[in-house]
Amino acid sequence: MENAQVVTANNIKEKNEQKSKSLWRHAFETLMKDKMAVMAIVIFIVYSIIALLTSVDIIAGDWAKEVGASYSPPSAENWFGTDIFGRSVVAKTLKGTQVAMSIGLFTASISAVIGIILGSIAGYYGGKVDEIIVWFYTTFSSIPGIMLLVAITFILGKGLVAVYLALGLTSWVSLCRLIRGEVIRHKDREYVHAATAIGGKDFRKLFKHILPNVLHIVIINFSLQFQVAIKSEVILSYLGLGVQGRPSWGTMIDDAKLELARGVWWQLAAATFAMFVIVLALNILGDALRDALDPKLKGK
Amino acid sequence: MNIWVYVLRRLLYVVPILLGVCLIIFVLFNVVAGDPTHLLLGKHATAKQMAELRHELGLDRPWFFQYLDLVKSAFTFDFGRSWSTKQTISSMISEGAIPSLTLTIPGFVLTTVFSVSLSLLVAFYRGSFFDRFSVFICVGLMSISSLAYILFGQWFFAYYLGWFEISGYDSGFPNWVPYVQLPVLIWIILSIGPDLRFFRTIMLDEVYQDYVRTARSKGLGEKVILFKHVLKNAMIPIITYVVIQIPFLILGALLIESFFGIPGLGGITLNAINSSDFPVIRAMTVLSAVAYIIFSVITDVLYTIVDPRVRLK
Numbered sequence: 001m002e003n004a005q006v007v008t009a010n011n012i013k014e015k016n017e018q019k020s021k022s023l024w025r026h027a028f029e030t031l032m033k034d035k036m037a038v039m040a041i042v043i044f045i046v047y048s049i050i051a052l053l054t055s056v057d058i059i060a061g062d063w064a065k066e067v068g069a070s071y072s073p074p075s076a077e078n079w080f081g082t083d084i085f086g087r088s089v090v091a092k093t094l095k096g097t098q099v100a101m102s103i104g105l106f107t108a109s110i111s112a113v114i115g116i117i118l119g120s121i122a123g124y125y126g127g128k129v130d131e132i133i134v135w136f137y138t139t140f141s142s143i144p145g146i147m148l149l150v151a152i153t154f155i156l157g158k159g160l161v162a163v164y165l166a167l168g169l170t171s172w173v174s175l176c177r178l179i180r181g182e183v184i185r186h187k188d189r190e191y192v193h194a195a196t197a198i199g200g201k202d203f204r205k206l207f208k209h210i211l212p213n214v215l216h217i218v219i220i221n222f223s224l225q226f227q228v229a230i231k232s233e234v235i236l237s238y239l240g241l242g243v244q245g246r247p248s249w250g251t252m253i254d255d256a257k258l259e260l261a262r263g264v265w266w267q268l269a270a271a272t273f274a275m276f277v278i279v280l281a282l283n284i285l286g287d288a289l290r291d292a293l294d295p296k297l298k299g300k
Numbered sequence: 301m302n303i304w305v306y307v308l309r310r311l312l313y314v315v316p317i318l319l320g321v322c323l324i325i326f327v328l329f330n331v332v333a334g335d336p337t338h339l340l341l342g343k344h345a346t347a348k349q350m351a352e353l354r355h356e357l358g359l360d361r362p363w364f365f366q367y368l369d370l371v372k373s374a375f376t377f378d379f380g381r382s383w384s385t386k387q388t389i390s391s392m393i394s395e396g397a398i399p400s401l402t403l404t405i406p407g408f409v410l411t412t413v414f415s416v417s418l419s420l421l422v423a424f425y426r427g428s429f430f431d432r433f434s435v436f437i438c439v440g441l442m443s444i445s446s447l448a449y450i451l452f453g454q455w456f457f458a459y460y461l462g463w464f465e466i467s468g469y470d471s472g473f474p475n476w477v478p479y480v481q482l483p484v485l486i487w488i489i490l491s492i493g494p495d496l497r498f499f500r501t502i503m504l505d506e507v508y509q510d511y512v513r514t515a516r517s518k519g520l521g522e523k524v525i526l527f528k529h530v531l532k533n534a535m536i537p538i539i540t541y542v543v544i545q546i547p548f549l550i551l552g553a554l555l556i557e558s559f560f561g562i563p564g565l566g567g568i569t570l571n572a573i574n575s576s577d578f579p580v581i582r583a584m585t586v587l588s589a590v591a592y593i594i595f596s597v598i599t600d601v602l603y604t605i606v607d608p609r610v611r612l613k
Contacts, residue, residue: 144548254447
């Protein structure tokens, strides 16, 4: 389905440059040649599988079970020791993957949807509509993100959905700005005029013709937002606005503020390490995607 | 177009933004967040007490006047009193600004100097192992939660090794120095990753420009090109990036201040969040938005002055 769209959008271009590879094909090949990027993709897939399996309780389903004394240090049975209630830190870290990955996914999706819709409408229609949307996001971005986060979670209450919404609603401005700029660059191109000539409606031109050509920005931004959201969850947990009643890396790191003075370092270490690996992978993937997808860098 | 006309136009554009910021803040805190009297008086308040308090806080007035008050406070900086400490918020702000600045200015200046010099070095060795290694370190540093740095740094360097003060603050010049050393160090580690990466991109953008090729074909050495030509041109985006960060220095560092007991604006904000002290949160939000708007105007104007290629439309 997605491929079909890309093919239609690139048809005109491809007729001009005979037998040139499509942007996506080129990007895929570049990405696969980059060993670090392949590693990052593998890590992302492994984390996603862990997140899926923990959500159906195949692994770490018994994270709430007491497996040893309170705060027992790392040992052969419990690699990362136990927490205050004697629960396995490894199981909690695995269970936390689910929260982290879902926060990344939903936050990045919410901000992508808002960013794409507002950005493409502003860029395509221009005029008053554009002015209003630009005014709106300039206003919005003048307020510090952390204050908006706090205000939104105050209003929505606590819980996972509130975290998704708060992080998603505060992170769409940069994507919106980029999409708007790209749509303005594209809307007077020949292929759009051609679409007008055969009677294409605005909606169709925007979403079927222009959007596939700016989609690379969305993908790069998605991987960026994904990891920013995972990191932001820690701050929300510290402010007491994070997820409740289930383990998350944020609450585990936050717990460490009382534990470290007693020499309990393993909960902080486990959560920080789990987070480090996925955030690093997403950072590397984001850079690799940028190198592979940015047409300006093509051929360099 | 005359530069002053541009400045004036840019300032006029601030008005709708400022009104919009106040509107969003007003909607969030006064409309959606609901009646704060429950929060203030507790569960057993009588209707009469609540009505009196509402009158005292001015919440029984038409919403339009309440909105105007908020807009007015953005200019007068008169934000009323804190609910929890009963102090006037403007005095809290003026007391908190200095401790915040003793932490943020050294951190900011050191990070900027370090990362600009490092980025020149990295641009000099572009494409080499050193270049890729430093990018990897930057990304690695950025992949760890800021809270983890603070917790670990405080525990390891201050508590375990005893090299620094664990927490606390003392006003007056030499007195505060020992208390901000570790916080400044953590600030640098937190911000060097993104900064160095950003400055490296700027440097590399410049390195491939035509004027660099010209300079090289004239026979100039790589060092002269880098320090005399590239750095000068790279200063434009660097200045923009640096100036826009200045308002955030006054606001301090939320997490670092609260962990190290520095009585700055960041710590005040965090306490207000923890105790649902709406007027303080609202005041800090207005203050930071106003600071951000002012500095983005300054950045834009500086940009047109520094770079004659930017045409004023």
